[in-house]
Amino acid sequence: xxxxxxxxxxxxxxxxxxxxxxxxxxxxxxxxxxxxxxxxxxxxxxxxxxxxxxxxxxxxxxxxxxxxxxxxxxxxxxxxxxxxxxxxxxxxxxxxxxxxxxxxxxxxxxxxxxxxxxxxxxxxxxxxxxxxxxxxxxxxxxxxxxxxxxxxxxxxxxxxxxxxxxxxxxxxxxxxxxxxxxxxxxxxxxxxxxxxxxxxxxxxxxxxxxxxxxxxxxxxxxxxxxxxxxxxxxxxxxxxxxxx
Amino acid sequence: xxxxxxxxxxxxxxxxxxxxxxxxxxxxxxxxxxxxxxxxxxxxxxxxxxxxxxxxxxxxxxxxxxxxxxxxxxxxxxxxxxxxxxxxxxxxxxxxxxxxxxxxxxxxxxxxxxxxxxxxxxxxxxxxxxxxxxxxxxxxxxxxxxxxxxxxxxxxxxxxxxxxxxxxxxxxxxxxxxxxxxxxxxxxxxxxxxxxxxxxxxxxxxxxxxxxxxxxxxxxxxxxxxxxxxxxxxxxxxxxxxxxxxxxxxxxxxxxxxxxxxxxxxxxxxxxxxxxxxxxxxxxxxxxxxxxxxxxxxxxxxxxxxxxxxxxxxxxxxxxxxxxxxxxxxxxxxxxxxxxxxxxxxxxxxxxxxxxxxxxxxxxxxxxxxxxxxxxxxxxxxxxxxxxxxxxxxxxxxxxxxxxxxxxxxxxxxxxxxxxxxxxxxxxxxxxxxxxxxx
Numbered sequence: 001x002x003x004x005x006x007x008x009x010x011x012x013x014x015x016x017x018x019x020x021x022x023x024x025x026x027x028x029x030x031x032x033x034x035x036x037x038x039x040x041x042x043x044x045x046x047x048x049x050x051x052x053x054x055x056x057x058x059x060x061x062x063x064x065x066x067x068x069x070x071x072x073x074x075x076x077x078x079x080x081x082x083x084x085x086x087x088x089x090x091x092x093x094x095x096x097x098x099x100x101x102x103x104x105x106x107x108x109x110x111x112x113x114x115x116x117x118x119x120x121x122x123x124x125x126x127x128x129x130x131x132x133x134x135x136x137x138x139x140x141x142x143x144x145x146x147x148x149x150x151x152x153x154x155x156x157x158x159x160x161x162x163x164x165x166x167x168x169x170x171x172x173x174x175x176x177x178x179x180x181x182x183x184x185x186x187x188x189x190x191x192x193x194x195x196x197x198x199x200x201x202x203x204x205x206x207x208x209x210x211x212x213x214x215x216x217x218x219x220x221x222x223x224x225x226x227x228x229x230x231x232x233x234x235x236x237x238x239x240x241x242x243x244x
Numbered sequence: 245x246x247x248x249x250x251x252x253x254x255x256x257x258x259x260x261x262x263x264x265x266x267x268x269x270x271x272x273x274x275x276x277x278x279x280x281x282x283x284x285x286x287x288x289x290x291x292x293x294x295x296x297x298x299x300x301x302x303x304x305x306x307x308x309x310x311x312x313x314x315x316x317x318x319x320x321x322x323x324x325x326x327x328x329x330x331x332x333x334x335x336x337x338x339x340x341x342x343x344x345x346x347x348x349x350x351x352x353x354x355x356x357x358x359x360x361x362x363x364x365x366x367x368x369x370x371x372x373x374x375x376x377x378x379x380x381x382x383x384x385x386x387x388x389x390x391x392x393x394x395x396x397x398x399x400x401x402x403x404x405x406x407x408x409x410x411x412x413x414x415x416x417x418x419x420x421x422x423x424x425x426x427x428x429x430x431x432x433x434x435x436x437x438x439x440x441x442x443x444x445x446x447x448x449x450x451x452x453x454x455x456x457x458x459x460x461x462x463x464x465x466x467x468x469x470x471x472x473x474x475x476x477x478x479x480x481x482x483x484x485x486x487x488x489x490x491x492x493x494x495x496x497x498x499x500x501x502x503x504x505x506x507x508x509x510x511x512x513x514x515x516x517x518x519x520x521x522x523x524x525x526x527x528x529x530x531x532x533x534x535x536x537x538x539x540x541x542x543x544x545x546x547x548x549x550x551x552x553x554x555x556x557x558x559x560x561x562x563x564x565x566x567x568x569x570x571x572x573x574x575x576x577x578x579x580x581x582x583x584x585x586x587x588x589x590x591x592x593x594x595x596x597x598x599x600x601x602x603x604x605x606x607x608x609x610x611x612x613x614x615x616x617x618x619x620x621x622x623x624x625x626x627x628x629x630x631x632x633x634x635x636x637x638x639x640x641x642x643x644x645x646x647x648x649x650x651x652x653x654x655x656x657x658x659x660x661x662x663x664x665x666x667x668x669x670x671x672x673x674x675x676x677x678x679x680x681x682x683x
Binding site: 041042044045 | 264305306307308309316318326330334
């Protein structure tokens with residue numbers, strides 16, 4: 001029997017799209033989010049469309065003291081775990097209020113990193129499994145307009161890289177997903193360039209393929225690899241005077 | 245934003261909202277003059293309200309399926325193609341499908357779409373068990389054949405003018421394979437085509453493509469295509485083990501609006517000539533996959549761009565059985581005479597009609613595409629007049645330009661519908677079409 005895919009932060013558009021792709025391939029799905037009862041309609045949709053079993057699990061990424069308990073209580077240890085946990089916040093507010101900044105840092109780094117850390121112990125003991133972290137190109141270089149969110153993502157990206165390094169000999173694979181702009185409710189109302197903006201469904205497909213092919217780091221859309229290579233390589237003396 | 249129907253005919257500036265939950269939907273409806281919009285496949289202005297177009301694509305969840313009864317419950321924004329993708333592998337298929345699967349369930353109900361099996365199974369109505377409708381005040385009502393049957397029957401074929409269709413239950417049919425056995429008959433003229441339909445009334449699926457450039461003795465020459473769900477045993481050996489799993493067709497996208505000069509009477513005549521002879525000369529009996537059989541045009545995304553930026557118009561009428569041959573002859577003559585031949589000219593035998601606003605009536609229906617040109621502008625009123633003379637009616641889902649007077653003359657039910665809507669306080673729902681046609 002196919003073992004399930006755990007989707008953490010299941011309410012986000014990217015998480016939903018990812019759940020659809022894996023369910024369509026026949027994987028049972030575990031949806032984990034805060035106030036998870038409100039995902040009953042998503043559960044029914046996935047079950048009706050794909051004829052797979054879907055279970056709901058209450059989960060708060062920033063309540064790290066509960067992580068171990070959360071994993072213990074899953075009806076079955078998943079084969080694949082994807083975290084789509086994240087929170088952009090308002091950058092101006094994050095700059096003014098340390099507590100607001102701390103929320104962004106925790107939701108994008110501490111929470112998602114530590115739950116994958118928790119799962120990695122069990123996967124390593126079992127000697128198989130795939131962990132997928134959805135980070136962001138914003139973590140590739142800090143910029144004036146979003147460096148609090150960006151630095152949290154940078155931390156998460158580094159964590160995933162280290163986790164992959166450590167688990168390589170345990171037959172556990174780690175995928176780092178670096179989306180650029182995605183057309184979701186988080187970016188609703190923002191004026192995004194069409195060619196650089198992915199739909200959530202594209203991300204879901206890309207994540208599925210990355211898991212199948214054991215890719216290490218993927219940019220979605222792939223053009224972002226080039227964009228970020230250029231941005232990373234601008235000398236700091238010039239970069240600090242730019243507004244991008 | 246500017247929106248138009250599938251015909252790309254006269255885009256209109258409209259306020260469009262895309263609510264994601266029922267609270268947002270209620271808020272949108274409170275602004276009045278609302279019309280629901282699905283996947284934008286009706287050809288004209290049925291799903292446009294300049295003041296308040298409400299996109300229902302956000303309501304796209306399936307709710308449940310009962311394999312005992314074949315009844316699927318789903319939100320109105322679910323596409324028919326999603327239903328097929330999910331349920332054909334499990335041995336179920338929609339009871340009725342129109343020429344495209346890229347329509348929402350809400351749109352299928354509002355248009356009461358018909359398919360190649362109308363003469364046997366009726367229209368989409370036959371598969372609808374119940375409908376959840378949201379009124380202008382945001383209140384939810386479930387209607388069915390037992391609960392508020394009047395509202396139920398008017399909603400099916402009511403062009404979205406009875407409220408917002410939010411959820412529905414539809415009955416699917418069990419099938420044994422994803423393949424259709426198709427038999428093609430070349431009919432030398434209209435009479436031969438109609439005889440072929442009448443001789444095959446027991447066949448589950450039938451439709452004819454007409455070469456409407458043909459004149460004189462060849463007027464109405466057609467390829468009549470009959471079909472039936474193939475049994476697994478009839479399939480090529482490689483599909484025996486998994487008859488419900490049909491390989492996906494490759495999709496092509498029509499890349500740009502074709503310049504208007506490309507489609508002209510000569511190129512269309514040449515196409516029709518070649519298409520007829522290709523059909524007449526290829527094997528008569530063959531096995532085709534469901535997607536190619538039911539939805540040939542869906543293989544090309546944005547095929548509507550074929551007609552250029554000015555868009556195109558569809559003419560579709562239904563004529564009663566006793567006047568069909570005379571009326572169809574006149575329509576085909578008038579069309580061939582102007583040289584405004586269309587390549588998508590489709591003839592279909594309808595079974596008995598049902599419902600207080602639905603389009604089908606026992607007889608024949610003819611559908612034709614025309615590029616939006618001056619010649620078309622001259623031809624269509626002539627076709628309207630011929631339809632009226634032969635007691636026919638028009639398909640509102642295809643309509644973008646019918647004058648109210650002609651619509652009401654052709655179908656006295658429209659007046660009754662308008663009166664009923666006022667009495668029920670449903671006249672707060674409106675589309676550009678309902679305003680043009682005074683519905």
